[in-house]
Structure formats: C-alpha cells, structure tokens
Amino acid sequence: MANIAAKRVKREIKEVMKSEEIMGGAFKLELINNSWTELQGEITGPPDTPYESGKFLLEIKVPETYPFNPPKIRFITKIWHPNVSSVTGAICLDILKDQWAAALTLRTVLLSIQALLSEAEPDDPQDAVVARQYKEYPSIFAMTATHWTNVYAEGKKAIVDYNRRVQVLLEMGVEEHQARVALSTHNWNLEVATEELFS
Amino acid sequence: MIFLFTKQCPLSHTFPPESKRTNKMSAESDMEYSDNDGDDYDYYGEQDDCDMETVDRTKADPEYFLYSCLRVEEVEKLLNESIELLSNSLQITPSLAKVTLHAYEWNAQEIINKYKENANEVLVYSRVKSRVALGQAGSSRASCAVCASTPHLPKYSALACGHYFCNDCWSMHFEVQIKQGVSNTIQCMAQDCEVIAPEDFVLSHVTKPTLRERYQQFMFKDHVKSHPQLRFCPGPNCQWIFQAWAREGARRVECRGCELLTCFSCGAPHHAPTDCATIRRWLTKCADDSETANYISAHTKDCPKCQICIEKNGGCNHMQCGACRHDFCWVCLGDWKTHGSEYYECSRYKEDPNLANDSQHAQAREALKKYLHYYERWENHARSLKLEEQTLANLKRRINQKVMAGQGTWIDWQYLWDAARLLKRCRYTLQYTYPFAYYMEIGPRKELFEYQQAQLEAEIENLSWKVERAETTHRGDLENQMDIAEKRRTTLLKDFLEFNTKSISGSSKV
Ligand SMILES: [Zn+2]
Ligand SMILES: [Zn+2]
Ligand SMILES: [Zn+2]
Ligand SMILES: [Zn+2]
Ligand SMILES: [Zn+2]
C-alpha cells in the first residue's frame, strides 16, 4: 500500500511542476524528506482578497493508506480565516474529511484551499471567533485578515492603524503575537483587549 | 399449547369452555412430544403464567409496551425476508435491494410504490445510480486515475456511474474502508461521485476471509441501526436485539440475555416517567457537573445523634444507628419519625420564593443547591439499587438454605423473592422521578407530582425495611406493603408518563 502512496506522490509532484508554469506560480509543492510521507506546499493568496500577494506555507502529511485516505494538511503560516484555526492552522474543508475521494490529487486539494481563501464558508467554521467577526463586522474582518497577511505572509498591504495599536500593547510589555490575537479577537478595541490581557 | 396451561394451572376453570376442544387436540400432541417435554415442564413450572393476577397486572401496567427480544439469527431472517421481498417484486439483485432498503429505512412497501412511479428516482435516491447521465460521467480505461498504472483492459471495473478504476485499487479502497468500519456506504473513488458500492461488488474485490467476515458483521450492525423497528441491547457484550413498532416516549424493553432495562425510543437506560429529551439533558448535566456532585457519593455518614460513623450496606434509606438505636433518614439525616407521616417531606425540594430578588451569585448558588438536592436523591437510589442486587442474591441463598433444610418448598418462599423483585422495580421508577421533577415548572402539577413521589418514596422505604427483615416480618404484612408500593408506582406512572397523559386533553395540564 505504501508503494502506491509513494508512486502517487511522485507523479503528483511532477503534475504540479508542469502546472506551475500555467498557474503562474500560484502554488508550489516540495518534499520534506525522501520517504514521500511529508511535503510542504505553498499557495499564493488570490487577488482581490485580503490574502492577496501573501505566501502561505502548508504542512502536508501523506498517510500510509494514501490515496485511499486523505492527506493531513494544515497552515504553517498564521492566517485569519473563518475556516482555519488561528491557533493551530487546522483547516475545515470537506474534501480533507468525508468528501475525500481516492481519485482526488494534492493539486486539486491545494486548488480547493486556494478557493477557500477566495470564498470562506462561515457556516462551517473552524475558528468561531473569526467566523463571528466575518459575519458581524465584515470590514473589520477584511482589514484584520489583510493585516495578518502583511505581518505573517509577506503581504504587501499594511494596515497602519492596526500596526499602531499593536505597538501600544508592545510598549506595555505584551508579547507581539499575543497582542495581535487579543486585538483581533476584540475587533481592535484597545481598551477591551488591554483589560483581557491584564485581568 | 394452551393445554399445558389447563392441565397445571389451578385457575383453569376461568378459561372459556372451548378449551375442552383444545384439550382434546392437544392430548395427541402431548403424546407426540412426550419424550422431549423436559423443557416445557421447566417453563411451566415457573408458575407466573398461571397466575391470573399477574396477567391482569401486566394489562394494568402503565408502562406496558409490546416488543420482542430477538437473537441475531432471528433478526437476520427478518431482514432477509425484506430483502427477498424487494428483490423479487422489483426484479433486482439482493445486493441492490439491501442498498435501497438501507436508504429507505427498510420500508419495502414505500420502495415498491415509488419504484412503480419512477424507478430511476428510487435508484438515484438510494445512490445506486448517479444523478448525472451515464455519458457525462464515466472515465476511460486507458489508465487508472488512482494508482496511475496502466493495467490491461479486463482488469478494470466500475459501478453504475461508469467510473472505471483498476481492480487492485478497488480492493485496497474496500480494505481501507472496511478497516475503518464502513460497510453500507462505501462510495465510488471518483471525485464528487456519491454512488455506493453494493455488497456483491465489494465482495467480488475482497478475498481475505477475515475482511469479508468483518464487512458482513458491520453491515448487519448497520442494518439494525438503520432499522426503525430494531435496536441493539446496549448491555456490554450483549447480542440480543429488540423489535418494536413505536419510537416515541419512554418505552420499556427488558433484555432476555442481560436483563437490562432500556428505552426503545432513545436507547438510554429506561427512564419513565421522564421523557427521552429530558433524560438526555439530565444525563449530560450530571456528566458535566460530576465534579461538583462528587462529594455526595461517600458511602459513610455520621449518625446525627451520636456522631458515630455508619456505613450504608443495604438499599434502605431508613437507617438505624447500631450504637444509639437512633432511627434516621440516610438522605436528609432527619429523624425517621418525621418521614413516617403521610406527607414525606424529604423528597420535596423547597424553592426559595425570594429568589428573583437575589443577586446573580446567590441565584447561581441556589441553582446548584437545587440541582444537588435532586442529584443526591437520584444518585442515592441508583446506589440503593446496586445494593439491593446483593440483597436479592442473599435472599436467594437464604431461601435455598430453607428449602434444603426442609422448611417448605421454593413455592412457599416465592413471595419473598417477589417482594424483592418488586422493590427493585419500584426503586428504579423512583430514581427516574428525580430528573423529571428537576425540570418541572413550579405549579400545581409539580406539587401533585412531588406529593405522589413522596408517597412512593415512603412506601418503598417501608417495603425495603420489611424485605431486609423478611424473616421476622409477617407474610401478610409484607404482601400488603408490596401491594401499596406497586399501587403508588403505577398511579404515578399513569398520571405522568408522557404517552398516558397525551391522550388526556389539555385539561389535566394545569
Ligand atoms: Zn489503480
Ligand atoms: Zn463513480
Ligand atoms: Zn442485553
Ligand atoms: Zn427514551
Ligand atoms: Zn447513633
């Protein structure tokens, strides 16, 4: 069985290599070790989304029983998205769970994750906090996601006001990521975030 | 085989005169089976079936529910009958009939009717066929999309959707799915294809005998679970299966194997008078709050009068201190004398009427206090039930000793055994009155309920006290107490069990 898994992964990497030119570098796929069980993927944030121009790294683990069972994939790069855990990077995507089919490939999975960045599914959330913001304060959500893309994924667009607020907390001695999480969670309300951090 | 009834039952004269004819006919069959009637004799030796009062009591039992308890082979036969019926009337393979029955919750008649109207729709709904037309679906047989190999043409196969994959891949796909416990719903390997692989297709690709066996076992379990008239006995390692025709309200079924009482509707332990949704809420709450409630489960308490440590070793809540002879209640530690009166205060929780004015903190504390009040009694009866298991075992031993010593036969002591069994039944119902009361709104109906609950509580403790001291209790006295306790139990169930009260119009709901 492991035999098929290795054979499939080899072929799939080739397939992505070929498609890379076509996609204009929309994603990458490379081996981490030579056992064909661990790979690293990279997807580029789709244009006209808060993730535009961001580079997002993915951890891909291929099980022994691949392709009869789905690969295990999570974001390594921190991302603010309703279907991705802002803490662990776990992804909520049907084809990685019960909708997996043996005929699916890593390429189709990466394309689906990219599509998820273009169109979130807040009704099937992985991160409840993010999902609520997405629904209730869509403009704050968009700015927060842009900010995270800028800070963690080399996104080009900076949100100056948010950087300033993180800075305020940094000067109070709060760790940077912790400060960002607190502010993002509380819709960038400095007072509430401070209260939570110091209570 | 009514003849055996009439032959042995002292109450035979109550049967209608036609039994004469039965008698004559059965005399022949009696001869026929005379060499192997050892089993029959034992069965009728049980007495119960001859006891007209027992028969009447079953009819009057407010929890009465028609069901049967079946063996695996009997259920297999039952399922096969449906499969055969469908496969014959629609002219489809038994494998396809299984997929369809599973999809339509084993309603063969519905399938037959719908199939006559629109056969295609039935097959699509059952996921035997793809909704997409065959021409659009399907795939080539040049190479296998799963393993990227290019085997020869005859080594490919496909389901009705026309998605061809190599046979090696199908085998591995099925192996992985079966090992994960999937059986009836193994899907095609193509992307977005929901077509299900029927049994014959799966088995034609699975050769390992252990795997085939596991597949068929999972399939059977899945069939029972999807069948609205069947339910596995939830007892540990129990193989019996219940069959019944109603699936709402608290419905008592008793396992022939492990004697566990289960609610047929929801699969939880039987819970009358509490309804299914409420018992689920209660059990979840108890699981969540188990930490808080833990301190209660101590098996020892101090005597409220002389403070000596007393261990509870029987099911009875009427405690007598071995040191000072003080009679007290295990649950509330109150004097037992106050419990003997007609209004048994111990089971009733008195809510503070000024509650609404209190601070949030006080309200939370009050809520916990209220919960603990009910939980403590619930838990205590559960523990008493376990202890009474021992009482029952002891009693059996004692009766056996008496019989061995020539002090009468088992029949003479049967009443003791019956009393202990009745006690168990009463306490079981009593335990399940506490979640019911906990969720009841304050009002006259709750007052009535708690009044009846208190009465039942008192009579059960009386009975428990008498059963534990059975040798010194007068038989008539004990039998009288049995009657009172059971009457209290049935009255409460008649008044509050959901499917009994449903038939009564809104007038009873105050
Ligand atoms: Zn193949
Ligand atoms: Zn298919
Ligand atoms: Zn059982
Ligand atoms: Zn139930
Ligand atoms: Zn004492």
Ligand SMILES: [Zn+2]
């Ligand atoms: Zn008491």
